[in-house]
Amino acid sequence: xxxxxxxxxxxxxxxxxDIMPGTEDLLKSEEVAGYIGFDPTAxxxxxxxxxxIMMLLHFQRAGHKxxxxxxxxxxxxxxxxxxxLERNLLDETTLNHNLACQKKQIEKFLDFxxxxxxxxxxxxxxxxxxxxxxxxxxDIGKHISINYMLAKDSVKSRLESGMSFTEFSYQxxxxxxxxxxxxxxxxxxxxxxxxxxxxxxxxxxLIRRKSKGEAYAITTxxxxxxxxxxxxxxxxxxxxxxxxxxxxxxxxxxxLNAADGDAxxxxxxxxxxxxxxxxxxxxxxxxxxxxxxxxxxVAKDITTRVHSESDYLNAVEASAILFGNTTSALLKTIDxxxxxxxxxxxxQSEISRVDLQNGINLIDLLAEKTGIxxxxxxxxxxxxxxxxxxxxxxxxxxxxxxxxxHLISDKYIIVQKGKKNYYLVIAK
Numbered sequence: 001x002x003x004x005x006x007x008x009x010x011x012x013x014x015x016x017x018d019i020m021p022g023t024e025d026l027l028k029s030e031e032v033a034g035y036i037g038f039d040p041t042a043x044x045x046x047x048x049x050x051x052x053i054m055m056l057l058h059f060q061r062a063g064h065k066x067x068x069x070x071x072x073x074x075x076x077x078x079x080x081x082x083x084x085l086e087r088n089l090l091d092e093t094t095l096n097h098n099l100a101c102q103k104k105q106i107e108k109f110l111d112f113x114x115x116x117x118x119x120x121x122x123x124x125x126x127x128x129x130x131x132x133x134x135x136x137x138x139d140i141g142k143h144i145s146i147n148y149m150l151a152k153d154s155v156k157s158r159l160e161s162g163m164s165f166t167e168f169s170y171q172x173x174x175x176x177x178x179x180x181x182x183x184x185x186x187x188x189x190x191x192x193x194x195x196x197x198x199x200x201x202x203x204x205x206l207i208r209r210k211s212k213g214e215a216y217a218i219t220t221x222x223x224x225x226x227x228x229x230x231x232x233x234x235x236x237x238x239x240x241x242x243x244x245x246x247x248x249x250x251x252x253x254x255x256l257n258a259a260d261g262d263a264x265x266x267x268x269x270x271x272x273x274x275x276x277x278x279x280x281x282x283x284x285x286x287x288x289x290x291x292x293x294x295x296x297x298v299a300k301d302i303t304t305r306v307h308s309e310s311d312y313l314n315a316v317e318a319s320a321i322l323f324g325n326t327t328s329a330l331l332k333t334i335d336x337x338x339x340x341x342x343x344x345x346x347x348q349s350e351i352s353r354v355d356l357q358n359g360i361n362l363i364d365l366l367a368e369k370t371g372i373x374x375x376x377x378x379x380x381x382x383x384x385x386x387x388x389x390x391x392x393x394x395x396x397x398x399x400x401x402x403x404x405x406h407l408i409s410d411k412y413i414i415v416q417k418g419k420k421n422y423y424l425v426i427a428k
Contacts, residue, residue: 002027002028002030002031002062002063002064003061003062003063004061004062004063005024005027005028005062006027006058006059006062006064007019007023007024007027007218009058009062010055010058010218010220012268012275013058013268013269014221014265014268014269015051015054015055015058015220015221015268015269016218016220016221017194017197017219017220017221018194018197018217018218018219019217019218019219020201020204020216020217020218022216023189023216023217023218026188026189026214026216027062027064027189031063031064031065031116031117032064032065032188032189033064033065033067033181033185033186033187033188033189034056034059034064034065034066034067034187034188034189034190034191034218035066035067035068035069035122035178035181035187035189035190035191036052036055036056036066036067036068036069036190036191036192037069037070037071037074037124037174037177037190037192037196038052038068038069038070038071038102038106039071039074040070040071040072040090040095040098040099040102041090041098042098042240043097043098043101043102043242044101044102044105044240044241044242044245045102045105045106045240045241046232046238046239046240046241047231047232047239047240047241047254048223048231048232049241050241050270050302050306051193051220051223051269051270052191052192052193052220053106053109053110054109054269054270055191055220056068056109056110056119056191057109057110057272059191060110060111060114060117060119063117064117065116065117065118065119065120066110066117066119066120067119067120067121067122067181067185067187068106068110068119068120068121068122069121069122069123069124069177069181070099070102070103070106070121070122070123070124071123071124072095072096072099072123072124072125072126072128073123073124073125073127073128073129073173074124074170074173074174074177099123101242103121105241105242106121107121108305108306109305122181122185124177124180127180127184128173128176136172136176140172140175140176140179140206140210141172143205143206143209143210144172144175144202144205144206144209148202148205153198155168155171155198170199171198171199171202172202172206174199174200174202174203175199175202175203175205175206176203176206177203178190178200178203178204178206178207178215179203179206179207179210179211182207182211182213182215183211183213188214188215188216189215189216189217189218190203190204190215190216190217190218191217191218191219191220192219192220193219193220193221193222194219194220194221194222195222196219197217197219200217200219201217203215203217204216204217223265223269225259225262226259226261226262227259234254239251239254241306243307243311247341247344248303248307248308248311248312248314248315248341249314249315249318249319249338249341249342249344250341250344250345251302251303251306251307251315252299252303252311252312252315252316252319253299253315253319255295255298255299255302255303256292256295256296256299256319257295258295258298260285260289260294260295263285263292263294263295263298264282264294266298267281267294267297267298270298270301270302271297271298271301271302272301273297273301281293281294281297282294299312299315300312303315314338317338318338318341318342321334321342321392322342322343322422328390328391328392328393328406331391331392331408331414332391332408332409334408334409335409336408336409336410336411336412339408339409339412339414339424343414343422343424346422346423346424347372347422347423347424348423348424348425348426349369349370349371349372349423349424349425349426350370350425350426350427350428351365351369351370351413351425351426351427351428352427352428353404353427353428355369356402356403356404356406356407356427357403357404359401359402359403360401360402360403361399361400361401361402362379362383362388362390362395362397362398362399362400362401362402363376363379363380363383363398365402365425366379366383366388366415367379370415370423370425372415372417372423380398382417383395383396383397383398384396384398387417387418388415388416388417389415389416390402390406390413390414390415390416391406391408391413391414392414392416404427407427410427411426411427412424412425412426412427413425413427
């Protein structure tokens with residue numbers, strides 16, 4: 001029997017958008033197998049995928065059986081939902097690489113050895129690889145009308161700009177996934193983002209018409225930021241779960257820099273804190289918003305679970321270096337890899353070690369050797385005004401000399417203009 005009410009858990013966490021009638025009663029009465037599909041267009045999942053991963057995690061904690069479907073077949077087709085343009089299709093080698101990488105990430109969140117509700121990962125290529133086109137249109141296509149497919153928002157929104165038959169057929173392909181899982185694995189529920197509602201309902205309709213089986217659907221709201229920008233995107237691009245694409249430090253900073261309104265939503269959707277714990281944190285945060293208590297709690301919880309506790313602690317230390325009153329002496333104790341992570345994405349310039357051994361005038365360094373500033377006049381003006389710091393120490397002396405002794409980890413010099421603009425000088 002279920003351990004607690006999964007739907008109620010979703011409601012208070014603001015994770016419930018649509019639910020098919022009868023779904024809640026089903027989940028209260030029996031242990032249910034349910035699945036979510038993941039798009040294999042990249043070799044890492046992004047923070048946007050965490051919504052669905054958390055959905056499966058809560059589903060399992062409530063006593064149900066979670067199944068993650070990686071789209072080895074559907075990845076070759078392309079889902080039009082939420083897209084204005086048709087995406088490029090992937091070759092099989094790239095697709096298999098992406099699937100393997102995503103599987104490793106999903107396995108960090110779900111329990112694959114806990115009895116009857118152990119998680120499973122399935123690949124829809126396994127049941128599509130032997131299915132011929134003629135068999136598919138004869139046995140599956142005849143059950144869903146063109147009018148039914150045209151009525152879906154994902155199709156209607158693209159009719160004017162145009163969409164290929166390949167993308168048009170996607171909802172039938174996804175519908176067959178649900179039918180196959182229902183028939184062979186007893187899966188009664190499909191979950192996903194709200195933009196997937198039409199595709200999911202096509203699956204329930206196919207199951208009803210073809211095998212007279214029962215099938216249900218739940219979707220989560222699409223996460224939107226309070227400033228109107230897309231969740232999971234920054235000026236530097238997507239925020240990924242793969243540390244090689246988004247460093248743990250940058251990952252931590254993404255959550256730490258959330259607006260107050262966003263943090264209130266994120267702590268419900270992305271953490272495992274209880275309702276009582278979250279409400280207490282909100283009271284503390286509202287009493288002293290400048291302390292960013294919610295943001296820190298979210299950033300700690302998610303960074304630790306996606307990466308590790310040591311990665312979280314390193315990110316906190318790195319943040320203190322970047323935004324705190326760090327001295328030049330303390331900076332020199334930081335290893336080179338951490339420096340690169342802290343200053344990932346900032347403009348970089350190279351300088352000769354020979355020049356440093358002889359000593360370089362600060363203005364020469366800023367204007368001519370590195371090109372940080374476009375002119376010596378600009379470099380002098382900013383230095384005199386106190387806007388320039390070298391290795392976190394303010395410099396106003398126009399005759400200041402930079403030498404080999406200023407190198408951090410025997411390789412780096414950090415130039416700072418004002419409070420937020422950083423430049424990394426690398427000695428070669």
